Amino acid sequence: MNLKLNKFLIIILIGIVSTNIQGQEKFEKESRLKSKDVPKTALNFIEEAQISGKVKWYIEYGLETTSIEAKFKMNRKWYSVEFDTLGIIEDVEIEIKFKDLKTKIKKAIESTLNNICETHKIFKIQKQFSGDQNVLISVLKQEETQESFDIKYELVAKCVKENKSEQFEFLFSDEGQLINTSKIIFKKSNNLEY
């Protein structure tokens, strides 16, 4: 009885695998990068910004873009500095707390999320600075600057709508206007559950 059952299962397994192995593979990958492989322009930027914490480098491949990212902790805050593949600075992100936002922005964000979601929960907020290289160095050094730069807020939040709970990344302007929304797809976890 066991042999018959085992044969039956093997046939089913082969059938399932052979009909589904051709599925599309999503191309989204992030890997550690050794300092020696980081473009010199990016290394110079981090050196000039006098980062006190240990810097970890990553390369991120998106569907259309590839970027290089430096991540570190400084003054008890997580920083993420993004460069293009040539090492040109794109933006600086600093993890902050929702309560640290200005009241006006907090209200605007809450109002938008209340309109979109039945209930929501914010997990993470990053303040995103973009502008001239020298300005961004000043931001990292926490120095005053007269030059202008753009500020945006990137939120990761749970949004429950029609009894469906999903996680999104929301991008808000400095005025609290919603610029972009993207759904976060979780990686498969059956190897952690079964």
Added chain:
Amino acid sequence: MNIKFVTFIIVFFCLIIPKQSNSQSTYQFGVLPSISLNKKLEKDWSVNFKTESRLLIQNGDFKGNHNKEFEYLLTDISLIAAKKVGLNSRVAGGYLIRLRNGEAIHRTIQQFSIVKSKTGYRLAHRFAADQTFSSNQSPEFRFRYRITPEVPLNGQTVDPKEFYIKTNFELLNKFQSSDYELELRVVPLLGYTLNEQNKFEFGLDYRFDSLFISDPRHSFWTSINWYFNF
């Protein structure tokens, strides 16, 4: 905080597992290959089909007596249906049949799992209960808790063509007739994500059964797992 919690779990298991083997205790060593197939369905449902076999290579005691013989022990076949109930949590229920020496043992399973994505790792909690029925033994009822950290070896998430380390720490409370036993399992595994569909894991499945008996058994299984999503 979670890193501290995981450290606490590791230290707890290291302390609870006896350092010196009891003179009465026995061991077994073998191979535990498994295949787990997961199919996502509509409306947040999914089904998991899993088959796992147990092959004994050697057993004995810690006095040096041993029996080296390759022996097929059993095969478990399970089918579990799961429903996503939260952002990263799932309730599941299913049935397992164990084929051993021509006998069929039946088990019903219920579980709740939650998988949290943290910066640089994932942490899964699984709360499960199962009930085992066979023709020649009293029903057995088990209540289990498992915590599993999964740490990528490259970058902050486990991406295709990357390795990871996964370790299961599990406590099993077992009730049968008037007996109670507590089993511990520690399963450190090296995993490889080939692509979005396929994951492979290889490592040790250590089981200590049981804490409250004078002749406990240590089981050392070589765990080889294939996870396939479709």
